[in-house]
Amino acid sequence: MTGIAGDLxxxxxxxxxxxxxxxxxxxxxxxxxxxxxxxxxxxxEMLPRSASxxxxxxxxxLVIADPDxxxxxxxxLHVLWDDLAEIRSVAVSETLHGQGIGAxxxxxxxxxxxxxxxxxxxxxxxxxxxxxxxxxxxxxVLSFPRKVWSECIRxxxxxxxxxxxMSRPVARAFTGRLPSDDDLLDPIRR
Ligand SMILES: CC(C)(COP(=O)(O)OP(=O)(O)OC[C@H]1O[C@@H](n2cnc3c(N)ncnc32)[C@H](O)[C@@H]1OP(=O)(O)O)[C@@H](O)C(=O)NCCC(=O)NCCS
Numbered sequence: 001m002t003g004i005a006g007d008l009x010x011x012x013x014x015x016x017x018x019x020x021x022x023x024x025x026x027x028x029x030x031x032x033x034x035x036x037x038x039x040x041x042x043x044x045e046m047l048p049r050s051a052s053x054x055x056x057x058x059x060x061x062l063v064i065a066d067p068d069x070x071x072x073x074x075x076x077l078h079v080l081w082d083d084l085a086e087i088r089s090v091a092v093s094e095t096l097h098g099q100g101i102g103a104x105x106x107x108x109x110x111x112x113x114x115x116x117x118x119x120x121x122x123x124x125x126x127x128x129x130x131x132x133x134x135x136x137x138x139x140x141v142l143s144f145p146r147k148v149w150s151e152c153i154r155x156x157x158x159x160x161x162x163x164x165x166m167s168r169p170v171a172r173a174f175t176g177r178l179p180s181d182d183d184l185l186d187p188i189r190r
């Protein structure tokens with residue numbers, strides 16, 4: 001296996017040797033996911049999440065389970081429309097930082113986006129350097145109007161958002177019809 005698929009397989013094997021494995025999140029993971037995510041959020045590193053958000057979106061989440069099946073890391077791919085998805089809540093336990101786990105989770109989310117036929121993924125982050133390493137480029141959040149008008153508008157930080165928007169094309173481009181500006185302005189027709 002070569003390229004990204006080969007890199008991911010090698011990373012997966014290295015983690016497995018140490019008893020860590022990737023799996024979809026389960027409802028019983030939510031308390032540990034909240035502790036991990038909201039621990040970093042309390043230090044201003046990422047957005048906090050509520051239990052209800054995690055339960056509602058549990059199928060978006062991947063976790064890295066530790067040898068005791070506890071949650072060592074999380075990441076989610078949240079689909080917004082047929083041409084756009086957000087990677088969010090990427091969090092790796094502090095003791096495991098710098099071992100490629102964050103990058104591995106982001107690549108698995110991108111792989112999932114490719115499987116679904118999405119052309120682009122984006123993030124809103126305080127860690128642009130991390131995402132730059134993963135080939136994301138800075139973007140204007142207003143170029144994601146579905147995000148802004150469906151979710152950002154409800155965020156308490158809407159008027160003074162300090163997160164940086166970044167996006168990355170997904171390897172295999174979507175070939176279907178992309179929504180036009182008219183579609184965005186006239187959701188009732190859809
Ligand atoms: C940001 C975070 C997810 C990175 O996870 P990680 O497993 O430590 O990162 P990786 O080991 O996969 O790093 C991949 C690459 O990014 C680099 N990197 C990691 N964190 C970085 C940062 N904060 N700034 C710049 N580069 C960073 C690494 O050096 C590595 O580079 P290399 O390939 O040249 O060696 C992790 O530090 C974390 O959970 N932080 C708290 C929550 C958070 O800020 N999440 C970000 C989402 S908004």
